Amino acid sequence: MFDCLVHQEEMRPMKDREQDNVSLALLAHDLRTPLSAMRLTAELIGNGPLNEDQTEKLSILIKSIDALTALTGELVATTDAEPGSGPVFQRVSDVVQDCADLFRVAAEEKRLDFEVRIEDRASGIETGHPAELRRVVAALLDNAVKYTEEGAVRICVDQVGNSDSGGSDAGGQDWVLISVVDTGPGIGAEEAAHLFQPFRRGRHGLAAGPGAGLGLWGADRLLHALGGELVLVDSNMEGCRFDIRLPLNKRKKVPTSEARMDRGSPELEHSVAVKTHVLIVDDNDTNCRLLSTLLESFGCSYEVAKSGDQALSLVKSNCYDVVLMDLNMPGKNGIETAREIRAVPGAALLPLVAVSAALETVGEGELREAGFLETVSKPILPADLYAVLERSMRRTGAD
Numbered sequence: 001m002f003d004c005l006v007h008q009e010e011m012r013p014m015k016d017r018e019q020d021n022v023s024l025a026l027l028a029h030d031l032r033t034p035l036s037a038m039r040l041t042a043e044l045i046g047n048g049p050l051n052e053d054q055t056e057k058l059s060i061l062i063k064s065i066d067a068l069t070a071l072t073g074e075l076v077a078t079t080d081a082e083p084g085s086g087p088v089f090q091r092v093s094d095v096v097q098d099c100a101d102l103f104r105v106a107a108e109e110k111r112l113d114f115e116v117r118i119e120d121r122a123s124g125i126e127t128g129h130p131a132e133l134r135r136v137v138a139a140l141l142d143n144a145v146k147y148t149e150e151g152a153v154r155i156c157v158d159q160v161g162n163s164d165s166g167g168s169d170a171g172g173q174d175w176v177l178i179s180v181v182d183t184g185p186g187i188g189a190e191e192a193a194h195l196f197q198p199f200r201r202g203r204h205g206l207a208a209g210p211g212a213g214l215g216l217w218g219a220d221r222l223l224h225a226l227g228g229e230l231v232l233v234d235s236n237m238e239g240c241r242f243d244i245r246l247p248l249n250k251r252k253k254v255p256t257s258e259a260r261m262d263r264g265s266p267e268l269e270h271s272v273a274v275k276t277h278v279l280i281v282d283d284n285d286t287n288c289r290l291l292s293t294l295l296e297s298f299g300c301s302y303e304v305a306k307s308g309d310q311a312l313s314l315v316k317s318n319c320y321d322v323v324l325m326d327l328n329m330p331g332k333n334g335i336e337t338a339r340e341i342r343a344v345p346g347a348a349l350l351p352l353v354a355v356s357a358a359l360e361t362v363g364e365g366e367l368r369e370a371g372f373l374e375t376v377s378k379p380i381l382p383a384d385l386y387a388v389l390e391r392s393m394r395r396t397g398a399d
Contacts, residue, residue, distance in 0.1 A: 031072045036357060039065045039379030040290040047297065047382075060105060063098055067138070069379055070131045072357075090130035092176055092246075093118045096157050099137040103145050103153075112145065113152035122159040125176055125248065129226055133246070136219040136230070137178065140242050143215065144182040151183025151239070159248065178244040179233075187235040195232060196220040276321035276393055278302040281311040281337065282355070283329045287378075291324060291355075294382055298389065308332030308340075315341050320350065322392045324376070327356040335362075338370040351392035355380070 042062050050058065100116045107114035127133050137155070144153045158177045187195065198217040220230045228246040235241075278300050280291050288304050295302045303318070305311035309332055311325070323341070327334035338352050352371050356362070357378040367375065373395065374388045 031068070034286075035065055035069050035072070036378035036380060037286045037290055039069070040294065040382075043382050044290075044293060044297070057105070060101055064102055065379065067098075067102065067134060070134065088130065089126045089128050091123075092125045092127050092133065092178070093123050093157055095127065095130050095133050096137055096155060096178060099134055099141060100155060102138065103141045107145050107153055110145070110149065112148055112150070113154075114145075115152065115154040117154070117156045119156070119158040122157045122176065125157075125159060127176070127246065132222045132226060133244075136222055136244055137180075139215040139219040140180040140244070144180055144184065148182045148184035148239070152181075153183075154181045155179065156181075174248040175228075176244075176246040176248055178246075179241055180244075181239065181241045183239040186238065187232065187240050192232055192235060196230070276300050276389060277319065278389075279305060279311065279314060279318075279320045279323045281305045281308070281323060281329075281334070282326040283307060284326070287326065291380070294380070294385060297382075298386060300389070308334070308337035311337055312340055312344070315344050315347055315350070321396065322351045322353060322389060324353050324355050325372075327354055327362060335366065335370045338372055342371040349396065351395060353388055353392065 039062065042058060042065065046055070046058055046062075096118070097116060100114070104114050141153070141155065156177075156179045158179075160175050160177045196217050198214055216230070223230050223244065223246070226246060228244065231243045231245065233241045233243050278295055280288055280295075280302055282288050282291070282304075283306050288306075292302055292304065303314060303320075305314050308329060311323070314320075315323070325334045325338060329337075332340075334354060334356070338354075341347050341350065341352065351373050353374040353376055354362070354367055354372040355376045355378065374392060376385055376388055
């Protein structure tokens with residue numbers, strides 16, 4: 001069935017496929033706007049007083065937003081991939097731990113034992129496909145927690161050789177092995193025969209409510225594209241075990257002594273007081289409110305322009321230290337506005353910062369030509385914005 005779908009896609013006119021790519025890129029951009037608002041709001045909440053439990057749950061919320069943002073990035077990457085762009089490497093253990101954190105609360109609500117075990121020999125292994133791996137692990141953990149009513153859900157990361165991996169490869173390949181084990185209802189032999197087919201759901205899935213029946217099929221396709229495989233190792237009336245097997249990346253392992261990067265809410269230390277006057281140019285009210293709140297927390301003053309024309313008018317009549325400009329505005333977009341600002345007397349050196357949820361779709365050369373000196377990607381991280389403001393002030397000698 002999958003091959004048939006691929007053949008049908010190849011037979012479609014190129015113009016139609018290009019239009020679909022544009023639609024996907026626009027969808028990704030539109031999704032990033034509310035995600036940016038959610039991320040920034042969560043960051044601001046994290047700057048206030050929180051107890052330990054609230055801090056932990058806020059961290060899970062932020063990681064969930066980041067996971068969704070990564071998916072929108074994949075949509076843009078597949079429609080506007082840059083030739084020669086290399087993979088982004090991340091430790092497998094970090095990907096698994098982040099995914100596990102997303103499902104820990106749901107497991108605890110059901111009073112399930114929830115365990116993550118990273119074997120020492122696998123702790124430094126990296127993957128060049130963290131987003132794809134995250135989707136596969138999330139699909140398995142989602143099913144495991146959803147269908148397990150009592151007992152436990154466990155996930156383990158290990159490194160194995162081909163002889164003890166049970167993999168289909170006959171060579172001497174070493175593997176990353178990620179096992180997800182649960183004590184749920186299990187999968188019968190008849191259902192197991194159709195497990196990785198699209199739009200097929202087992203009796204427990206049908207009983208649980210609506211669903212597309214694409215989770216395991218999609219996970220299997222993703223792993224095959226990476227040279228790996230997804231295997232149902234064991235299933236009985238007391239649960240089942242799925243194994244994710246990925247070829248061990250030839251990139252050198254990360255030393256286990258390196259600290260794991262925490263992608264939670266950063267605490268900004270105002271070692272340099274950022275006191276500057278900023279012009280926010282964005283037609284979205286929510287983005288303007290969030291940016292203004294963040295600037296206030298830095299000690300900055302600001303004004304807001306809702307369009308390119310309004311921004312030009314304000315630049316001609318006022319002095320600003322930095323301009324934060326959304327690229328995707330109706331009427332005069334950010335690129336066009338930047339070019340016209342550069343022509344305003346006295347504004348030739350004004351630091352312009354491009355703010356967008358789809359920076360991947362704009363070339364660096366085009367941004368430089370328009371006069372942008374810095375970029376900030378949505379969802380906006382407070383630490384990133386703070387650093388941009390500091391660099392902009394140093395560039396103009398404002399600090």
